[in-house]
Amino acid sequence: MITANELRNMTVDEIERKVEALKKDLYDLRTEVKAGRIDKPHKINDARKDIARCLTVIREKENANKRPA
Numbered sequence: 001m002i003t004a005n006e007l008r009n010m011t012v013d014e015i016e017r018k019v020e021a022l023k024k025d026l027y028d029l030r031t032e033v034k035a036g037r038i039d040k041p042h043k044i045n046d047a048r049k050d051i052a053r054c055l056t057v058i059r060e061k062e063n064a065n066k067r068p069a
Helices: 004-008 012-035 042-066
Strands: none
Touching: 004 042, 012 042
């Protein structure tokens, strides 16, 4: 699991790459669920929350750049 503080120390490009990797992992987890091979189904929720956390930090960084100094 990734913390928001760790994400805030990363660049937007690094976070976007992390989101792509997490989305691939989520797809793989969902595929395993359909096949009935998943041992820890809570990993799906963890992946979804990590993706949301990443997107939130990206949005924070975008809004911080738009604010006047």
